[in-house]
Amino acid sequence: MMKSNGSFTAITPLLIFVSVFLGAGIYNQDFYALPSPIAALIGIVFAFILLKGKVNSKIDTFLKGCGDGKILTMCIIYLLAGAFATVSKATGSVDTIVNLGLNYISAEYFPVGIFVIASFLSFASGTSVGSIVTLGPIVIELAEKSGSPLGLIGAALLSGAMFGDNLSLISDTTIASTQSLGCAMKDKFRANFKLALPAAMIAVIILVFLGFNQESNSVLMDEKDFNFLLILPYLLVIALSIIGINVFIVLFSGLLFAGVLGMFNGTFGLMDFAKSSYEGFTSMTEIFLLSLLTGGLAALVEKAGGINFLLRNINRIIDSKKTALLGIGGLVSVANFCVANNTIAILISGKVSKEITDKYGLKPQESASVLDIFACYVQGIIPYGAQILLLISLSSFKMSYADLVLNSFYLHLLLIITLGSIFFRKFKNKKLNNSTS
Numbered sequence: 001m002m003k004s005n006g007s008f009t010a011i012t013p014l015l016i017f018v019s020v021f022l023g024a025g026i027y028n029q030d031f032y033a034l035p036s037p038i039a040a041l042i043g044i045v046f047a048f049i050l051l052k053g054k055v056n057s058k059i060d061t062f063l064k065g066c067g068d069g070k071i072l073t074m075c076i077i078y079l080l081a082g083a084f085a086t087v088s089k090a091t092g093s094v095d096t097i098v099n100l101g102l103n104y105i106s107a108e109y110f111p112v113g114i115f116v117i118a119s120f121l122s123f124a125s126g127t128s129v130g131s132i133v134t135l136g137p138i139v140i141e142l143a144e145k146s147g148s149p150l151g152l153i154g155a156a157l158l159s160g161a162m163f164g165d166n167l168s169l170i171s172d173t174t175i176a177s178t179q180s181l182g183c184a185m186k187d188k189f190r191a192n193f194k195l196a197l198p199a200a201m202i203a204v205i206i207l208v209f210l211g212f213n214q215e216s217n218s219v220l221m222d223e224k225d226f227n228f229l230l231i232l233p234y235l236l237v238i239a240l241s242i243i244g245i246n247v248f249i250v251l252f253s254g255l256l257f258a259g260v261l262g263m264f265n266g267t268f269g270l271m272d273f274a275k276s277s278y279e280g281f282t283s284m285t286e287i288f289l290l291s292l293l294t295g296g297l298a299a300l301v302e303k304a305g306g307i308n309f310l311l312r313n314i315n316r317i318i319d320s321k322k323t324a325l326l327g328i329g330g331l332v333s334v335a336n337f338c339v340a341n342n343t344i345a346i347l348i349s350g351k352v353s354k355e356i357t358d359k360y361g362l363k364p365q366e367s368a369s370v371l372d373i374f375a376c377y378v379q380g381i382i383p384y385g386a387q388i389l390l391l392i393s394l395s396s397f398k399m400s401y402a403d404l405v406l407n408s409f410y411l412h413l414l415l416i417i418t419l420g421s422i423f424f425r426k427f428k429n430k431k432l433n434n435s436t437s
Contacts, residue, residue: 010309011310014297017039017348021344024039031340031341037289037293040290043297065300066296070180071179071291074179079280079288080252081126081170084170084258085130085170087273089125090262090268092227092230093234096228096230097117111153112207114135114156115207118132118156118159119163121160121161122161123238124234124238127165128162129386136157139153140394151404154391154407155405158391158408159408162379163410166372169247170251173346174189176343177372180371184244186243195373195417199413199414202413207409230265259277290347311355322425324359325362329370329418330374332348332371335348336374373414
């Protein structure tokens, strides 16, 4: 059966999914109150009601969407990434990273030191929220004891957490963007790194300058224990990913190495290793189910012509590779403003972004990088996002939203550099095919 050219009705189930998630978040004043798979399920129900076709045909389309190779690949990667993160944490790797950094920070270097520690922790663990939860209480106490501006220190933590999460090879945003666009993680990392590194370097200079020009008190901290060996599983995953080893092998090798290290150190036994691995699997339940369900929903919307409808309307403002990349960035930004979750925003935008990438001859890794960067930026500045809400809550509301956003230099620099790379780069434009069918 040929795909329909589509109409507004064809994208209505997708809009209902977003509206339900957004509405529940606003009503409950918590964008994580309603589990995202339930919102997706409501969208799917409306797809079956509103879209034309026989029920059996819709079920077949839905199941094929859920079972799409890229969707299943994404889901298995989520499971392995969750297991690796959980087992690595159980070995003491997270505590080691934090302690190693905090042992050598003086008051003048608090802003830049927190940024660097948060960056590495987030990059290694693949989660910005996890890094903020881990470092937040320590960072806030250090800021208050030293007299350092709370907003500046909090923003340094926020920026570092988003820097690491954006680049991490096991981050759910990286997994979602690379699988949606069909590119290798190492290629997306390289494209992303070229933009993120200059922004981070400039941010480091600014934070060093501000650190040395603020009035602060010296803080004596107890020497914290750390074991450099415990960082090795993260270094192994990073190294294997960068040289291009298959992601399944990379994550399984990291998981196995972390488990062996934990048993060798006597931190846990074989059964504990197995249980921690399973806990890692279950920690990814929500994003696993969401990926499956959005895969099925996207298939229904695509067959009804929803993707063609969106492309026809987006093509009215896209006339080159530059505007194509801007279109991808704008699409995921709007989605992120609506759902306050960068991974969900990428999953929602991924199908259309892939079509735009293919149509305009863009490099998939560059599109994936833009998709992740714009989602990262919006997630880092929205007041109802988990990252900012956590920081303000952990500070007992002493941190202000305005201070956090104004002092998040890395995030603003990342956006400026990314936009500059799009506007000022010379693309080799070939004659475009304006067909959307």
